[in-house]
Amino acid sequence: MTLRVALESYTVMAKHGYYPHEHESEQPFIFSVWTTLKREPSEEKLEHTINYADIQIAIDKVMYNSKEPILLMETMAQRIAGLLQQLDNVASIHIRIEKPEAPLPHPGGLAVVELEWTE
Numbered sequence: 001m002t003l004r005v006a007l008e009s010y011t012v013m014a015k016h017g018y019y020p021h022e023h024e025s026e027q028p029f030i031f032s033v034w035t036t037l038k039r040e041p042s043e044e045k046l047e048h049t050i051n052y053a054d055i056q057i058a059i060d061k062v063m064y065n066s067k068e069p070i071l072l073m074e075t076m077a078q079r080i081a082g083l084l085q086q087l088d089n090v091a092s093i094h095i096r097i098e099k100p101e102a103p104l105p106h107p108g109g110l111a112v113v114e115l116e117w118t119e
Helices: 052-064 073-084
Strands: 004-014 027-037 090-099 111-118
Touching (some): 004 052, 027 052, 027 073, 073 090, 073 111
Antiparallel strands (some): 027 090
């Protein structure tokens, strides 16, 4: 049996991006993060699973505690995965970051980065 714990469509307003003008005002980044448990929880105890709050906290740490703007969403995903890998019962991580206001040459499209990590 496979058990997944996820946090979907978590929007963070932050000043990150490759271009200097993206550091002037906040823009939305939408996170969906799925984790797969290494083993089934043996009891109904939160410490035997992954807490949704831990996923949100990892995203917040990366997005709000960065000393400099993060230039690439790939870097955001890697940093979040690095924090989640430290949790005890994580076998795999899938991170999707959407940037609906990404600067594109013309209207249309959704900028997305996805990361897949497996132990």
